[in-house]
Amino acid sequence: MATSAAGQNFDQVLAADPSRPAALLLGHIGSTMLPRRALPAGRLVTQNMAALLTGGTRLVVACLLVLVAMAGLARAETVSASSTTIVSGQSDPRDGTVHTVVPFLELVSLRASDVKNPLLSDTQIVVSGWGEAVAGDPRDGKSVLGDVDVAYLQGSTWHQHVSLRLGRQFVYSGTTSNVQIDGLAPTLRLGAGFGVSGFVGVPVTPRFAYSRGEFATGARLFWSHSLESEVGVSVMEILGAGRHVARQDAGIDARYRVLASLALSGLARFSLAEARLAEANVAANWSPWRRLDVTADYRRTAPDLFLPRYSIFSVFAQETRDEVGGFVSLRPWPKRIDLQGDFHEVHDASGWGWNAGGKATLRLGCSGGTRVGIESRRLRIAGNGYLMGRAFGWQTVTTKIRVVADLDGYTLDQQLNGQNRSYFASGSLVYDVAPAWRAVLTGMANMTPYATHQIEGLLKVVYDGGRAVKEVTQ
Amino acid sequence: MRCRATWIVVAALGLAACATMLGTRRVKQPGEEIRQSHAVHGKDLPCVMCHEEVPEATTVTDRLRPPEAKCLECHSEKKDQNECGYCHADPAHPASYPRQSHTIIISHKTHLKLVNDDCATCHVKLSEYGRSRPAPPTMKSCTKCHEHKVDFDEGRCVRCHTDLKRFPLKPVAEFSHAGNFVKQHGAVARSTADACVQCHDQNFCADCHAGTAAVRVELKFSENVTSDFIHRGDYLTRHSLEARSDPALCQRCHGTSFCTNCHKQENVAPGASNPRSPHPAGWAYPGPWSHAVSARRDIVNCASCHDQGPNSNCVGCHRVGGIGGNPHPMKWLQKHTPAEIYGTAMCRYCHI
Numbered sequence: 110m111a112t113s114a115a116g117q118n119f120d121q122v123l124a125a126d127p128s129r130p131a132a133l134l135l136g137h138i139g140s141t142m143l144p145r146r147a148l149p150a151g152r153l154v155t156q157n158m159a160a161l162l163t164g165g166t167r168l169v170v171a172c173l174l175v176l177v178a179m180a181g182l183a184r185a186e187t188v189s190a191s192s193t194t195i196v197s198g199q200s201d202p203r204d205g206t207v208h209t210v211v212p213f214l215e216l217v218s219l220r221a222s223d224v225k226n227p228l229l230s231d232t233q234i235v236v237s238g239w240g241e242a243v244a245g246d247p248r249d250g251k252s253v254l255g256d257v258d259v260a261y262l263q264g265s266t267w268h269q270h271v272s273l274r275l276g277r278q279f280v281y282s283g284t285t286s287n288v289q290i291d292g293l294a295p296t297l298r299l300g301a302g303f304g305v306s307g308f309v310g311v312p313v314t315p316r317f318a319y320s321r322g323e324f325a326t327g328a329r330l331f332w333s334h335s336l337e338s339e340v341g342v343s344v345m346e347i348l349g350a351g352r353h354v355a356r357q358d359a360g361i362d363a364r365y366r367v368l369a370s371l372a373l374s375g376l377a378r379f380s381l382a383e384a385r386l387a388e389a390n391v392a393a394n395w396s397p398w399r400r401l402d403v404t405a406d407y408r409r410t411a412p413d414l415f416l417p418r419y420s421i422f423s424v425f426a427q428e429t430r431d432e433v434g435g436f437v438s439l440r441p442w443p444k445r446i447d448l449q450g451d452f453h454e455v456h457d458a459s460g461w462g463w464n465a466g467g468k469a470t471l472r473l474g475c476s477g478g479t480r481v482g483i484e485s486r487r488l489r490i491a492g493n494g495y496l497m498g499r500a501f502g503w504q505t506v507t508t509k510i511r512v513v514a515d516l517d518g519y520t521l522d523q524q525l526n527g528q529n530r531s532y533f534a535s536g537s538l539v540y541d542v543a544p545a546w547r548a549v550l551t552g553m554a555n556m557t558p559y560a561t562h563q564i565e566g567l568l569k570v571v572y573d574g575g576r577a578v579k580e581v582t583q
Numbered sequence: 584m585r586c587r588a589t590w591i592v593v594a595a596l597g598l599a600a601c602a603t604m605l606g607t608r609r610v611k612q613p614g615e616e617i618r619q620s621h622a623v624h625g626k627d628l629p630c631v632m633c634h635e636e637v638p639e640a641t642t643v644t645d646r647l648r649p650p651e652a653k654c655l656e657c658h659s660e661k662k663d664q665n666e667c668g669y670c671h672a673d674p675a676h677p678a679s680y681p682r683q684s685h686t687i688i689i690s691h692k693t694h695l696k697l698v699n700d701d702c703a704t705c706h707v708k709l710s711e712y713g714r715s716r717p718a719p720p721t722m723k724s725c726t727k728c729h730e731h732k733v734d735f736d737e738g739r740c741v742r743c744h745t746d747l748k749r750f751p752l753k754p755v756a757e758f759s760h761a762g763n764f765v766k767q768h769g770a771v772a773r774s775t776a777d778a779c780v781q782c783h784d785q786n787f788c789a790d791c792h793a794g795t796a797a798v799r800v801e802l803k804f805s806e807n808v809t810s811d812f813i814h815r816g817d818y819l820t821r822h823s824l825e826a827r828s829d830p831a832l833c834q835r836c837h838g839t840s841f842c843t844n845c846h847k848q849e850n851v852a853p854g855a856s857n858p859r860s861p862h863p864a865g866w867a868y869p870g871p872w873s874h875a876v877s878a879r880r881d882i883v884n885c886a887s888c889h890d891q892g893p894n895s896n897c898v899g900c901h902r903v904g905g906i907g908g909n910p911h912p913m914k915w916l917q918k919h920t921p922a923e924i925y926g927t928a929m930c931r932y933c934h935i
Contacts (some may be wrong), residue, residue, distance in 0.1 A: 238784035239797040250664045258793035315794025336778045364774035374770040402762030413833035438762035455926045515808045517816040533816040536883040537806040551805040557817045
């Protein structure tokens with residue numbers, strides 16, 4: 110049922126050995142101090158801490174009960190919420206056979222603040238989850254699904270010098286680069302801009318995938334000059350099954366606003382397990398004029414280091430990929446014309462390639478009620494590539510109704526399934542039913558190398574209590 | 584058990600959705616209006632006569648409004664005579680003042696000293712019964728003394744504002760998300776996450792970044808045709824090209840097993856019910872279409888179907904003594920000594 114996770118074995122494992130979760134957790138904490146060795150090649154992890162702690166039926170049900178309880182608190186606390194209901198019907202071609210799938214999806218997002226408690230100030234609870242019932246022939250054979258995307262409690266203490274976040278969350282600072290975990294992330298602000306943040310927990314297993322590891326931990330020491338200028342050094346480690354290293358990185362990251370119009374950012378991530386650079390990038394963002402943004406960037410990656418170290422494939426390739434280029438955004442007539450363009454030269458073991466694109470958006474009418482745009486992109490890599498063209502637009506019919514259209518097409522350099530053209534079209538009718546309520550009816554059709562034709566319809570009803578934004582300035 | 588629990592999940596979500604929508608539509612409840620006039624009371628009485636706890640209040644969550652007992656010091660006869668309507672707008676449902684969420688961080692205790700106990704310095708306009716909106720001090724009252732520009736430039740909003748997430752106050756123009764921000768936001772979040780959390784909670788991130796997400800963001804926001812979504816349109820057709828162009832970009836969110844699961848459905852990966860090879864002729868042998876060239880160049884692509892560990896078909900040919908020969912890249916031995924083989928289980932699959 111719950112798709113987070115390779116949690117299918119939760120009940121069996123727990124039934125066989127109720128003490129296993131605690132033993133595993135203690136074992137992993139202790140293991141961080143021990144020498145590592147590689148996992149037997151490519152062992153697939155189907156039974157792990159992620160499964161035990163995050164994927165189990167019981168945990169998801171428990172989280173949702175908390176969610177329901179929070180909903181009940183809505184009258185007592187400050188709660189903002191959004192709810193999205195989506196019903197769609199689609200034809201799903203798989204290996205030459207067309208299947209019909211009709212998912213009914215409910216997504217709920219909540220934020221409760223002013224949660225009074227004696228321990229923490231500024232306490233907030235944030236939960237985002239979904240449930241889905243699928244009629245027809247779903248791709249993974251599961252007709253009822255549900256999961257929790259985010260569920261954490263956050264607060265601070267000691268005059269905001271210490272902040273804590275506990276639960277399912279993203280960790281994105283420093284070398285971690287966005288890992289979703291179930292765990293704890295504390296931050297200690299030492300003063301004078303210095304601070305230490307850390308995290309410990311279990312990586313969440315993505316849908317449709319195997320475990321990302323059983324244990325993750327990391328720390329970052331930072332110095333913050335202002336909200337837009339900060340430098341940090343960090344280390345992180347993710348362990349797979351049996352104390353085997355999946356990732357072990359150290360790095361330095363920085364973003365610094367040198368001038369009001371110029372910001373520099375960079376990251377160097379070093380793989381400790383492989384003793385080589387896994388990723389490095391530098392970028393300069395220059396806004397000499399409020400209507401002009403220019404970005405120049407360089408990035409080097411070692412794609413094989415994005416595989417777990419215990420994958421058999423990690424012994425085959427030793428690759429670097431370099432990318433250098435820039436981006437320009439120009440708004441010659443603000444809120445009317447928006448022009449964008451980018452170009453990146455790419456070099457890897459197969460040779461040189463490039464990726465370039467442009468986009469122009471134009472707003473018409475006295476209140477910008479009509480918007481049209483065109484976009485194009487060309488990707489050229491060794492032996493292949495594509496050229497994309499796209500046109501899109503919307504028209505406000507009344508204050509509450511607008512229609513939206515989107516057309517795009519591709520020409521592939523090399524044929525795929527005997528075809529080198531792909532076309533996609535979509536149209537939406539948007540109706541703002543009431544303040545914070547919106548209904549959207551969307552139809553999509555495509556002709557691609559994978560399907561001679563494919564049609565999809567989607568009805569969406571959205572409640573978003575926090576949509577309004579009021580600009581504040583200096 | 585699994586099916587039943589799953590239905591519980593769906594039902595709970597539906598219930599939560601309904602409950603939260605009702606809960607967040609917080610309206611003033613019957614009886615939560617008190618017939619009180621600052622114009623009348625303030626004419627003869629000092630503020631602290633009624634708001635007697637204010638001079639010691641260090642937060643706005645402290646009790647700043649007078650309790651009923653304070654009113655009864657003068658108006659007790661009305662209660663004795665059961666004239667509830669004298670104070671309560673809805674005598675059938677008498678209640679206290681509505682609960683209010685606090686939006687700023689301020690100590691009345693400190694500020695009263697600074698303004699010589701003159702409340703009107705900040706409270707220029709006072710609330711009155713029957714007026715549609717309350718009349719708290721505006722931000723102009725604050726900036727008469729506080730230099731807002733410095734805090735604004737440094738983004739230190741939480742020195743005064745509890746946060747900017749719950750309230751529709753956002754410095755949209757200053758912290759511009761125009762231009763290349765979609766591609767650059769990772770660098771911003773990586774090094775200066777505090778800037779993001781002023782306005783965004785992680786459920787905002789989850790729309791795109793949650794590995795547990797139910798639906799592609801392009802479908803969830805199908806009407807947002809101007810947004811720079813990554814998987815827009817017929818991404819399926821070009822996904823292999825994008826993956827070859829920048830494999831690390833895909834790997835950052837999708838593990839190789841993500842690829843394998845789908846490729847099995849399409850019967851183009853080992854382990855499928857009726858697998859068939861998608862590779863061109865001559866793939867297994869040396870030559871221009873040899874798998875060796877592609878594997879060295881883009882091993883992640885191989886892993887999207889063949890990452891079955893010791894069962895991967897590469898091991899069969901490339902193990903020591905196999906017909907495939909040594910698959911390691913150049914300079915491998917400079918970093919990995921032969922002694923490592925015996926301590927590393929992965930090596931022993933080939934080095935028997």
